[in-house]
Amino acid sequence: MLNDLQLNNILEDFDIAYWKINLLTKEISWSDHFEALVGTPPTDESLFEHFMNNVLHKDYRYDYRVAFENLTLGSEDLNQEIRLKLKNDKFRWFECRNLKRKDSNNIETAVLLFVNIHQSKRDQYTIEENFFYYRETAEMTTTGGWYIDITTKSIYWDDVTKKILDCPKDFNPDYDKRLQFYAPEHQEQANSIFEKCEKYGIPFKTELKMVTLYGREFWVQATGKPVYNEEQQIIGIRGVLQNIDENKSNELNLQNSLDIIAAQNSRLFNFAHVVSHNLRSHSSNLSLVVQLLNEAKNTQDKIDLIENVEDISENLDVAISRLNDMVSHQNLLKKERTLVSFKQSLDIVISSVSSLINRESAKIIAEFKALKEISYIPEYLESILLNLITNAIRYKQPGRVPVIFIQTYSVNDQNFIEISDNGIGIDLDQYGDKMFGMYKTFHSNPDAKGIGLFITKNQVETMGGSISVTSTVNIGTTFKIKF
């Protein structure tokens, strides 16, 4: 049998201290190591009371006292996790339990072991804490984890991943149908990055459009890394995916706003340029007249020149009223959107240009069945229709009755109108980029003022839409507006 000193030395190596309790006298003695841990006890107080009041953390006093009494009565084993205050005044976790005796007949002495479990307790807390942070982060950032086992061809998703993809918690993803969770246009990309990771161990971090179980499309950021076995063979891929739809759509919206602002800025610049140019061209003519007046030798020459002044003032007047027109079109912006019926708008436009339509016996066919109305500024819609219809009639193919076909429809919640004609068409290779510019006229038509399409484009874009054109010379032109 080991003596106390030997036992103490062995146990000290394992950082284990102990009490010996004489079950008959209830006398307690501390091992040297225990004393070394908690400090030398005072002599005027019983060891047990000193321990209870000064060493044991107060949270465990009641339970410990009960358990200790049960132990000394020999009725129950003691096994508790407790915190003790050490010499340095710091609390540490210990596991406290009695040494079980094989021969239950001879129980004079009980041995109570104190095992330092502080490190493992702290690790456990850290793990719990980390797990808590991981779960909170995953929830807050909607980031889910996934694993693909290549050897068994199976997929594992955590709860967040299932939530992101609108799948119930007991959903088991099917390996063969894994691509159905990617948007059609991204399936090839998804397939290729998984394949690269599986075959060559190339990790990935990418933005993809996924589709939930119910077909809702959204953007994710996905990362994936290969998992190797001990033979350094790739056995799986694991990674996380984060729902970034909100960020992505904000980003796209921002880019869209930026594009619109840039376009408007450039139009404003163009406008300033046009204003300057138009006013200057008249003032410079005026200046030429003045110079010529100074040079004029006789009254008749002077009278001839005065006629020019009349023309110039007339032209200047026209120029200013056109600029006013443009500014007043811009002012409509302050008006609010209302639900506008396409048919009503078209009727207003047709009645306002009925003389032109009748003169050319133009035919206007409208199909508003698929999309009857739209939230828009009524004046804008009328102005857009007016510009495109009068253009179509004005640039008709000589000898051909002008036919204008107007159709509204909507695709993927996106509303469109198309206005097609059978007119002379336009060579887009030559004029395409200038089509919507200010004062661009492509035909030697005296009516052409060159601001109609500029205003139309301006109005469409101010409302957040876009306009495009397709045309074939001698066949006709189609304008397509995305609202």
Add this chain to the structure above:
Amino acid sequence: MGQKMELACIIDDDKIYVNLVRKIIEIKKLSENLLIFKNGLEALDYFKIILTNMTEEKLPDIIFLDLNMPVMDGWEFLGEFIKIKNQFDKKITLYVVSSSIDPRDLERAKSFNLVTDYLIKPIELKKFEKIFDRVASVA
């Protein structure tokens, strides 16, 4: 001094401006004849016909080219004119004349070798005389 140019050319859609320049040329006796086109395409067609040698028409000594015009503007005309200018057997002096004071237009015009200068409207009478004199004495 005293030499008179044979043929000047104006490409401009502003009728009043063209009439006034015509008057200046008449009063100051700057050129024998004057060609007037109201856009780039009409001018280009004229030059292309000359190149076919099927006509008695002559090449001008000087061209005043406007920028903003319908059908074919000054820039497009310059682009087309560059392609055919080497086939002419005489030097043609070309001035861009515009009421645009946009520095981008000025920059762009100067980037063409065949543009002698960019003149901002209105041009003073004396400047007109100088230009005609210089070109006529070289010719």
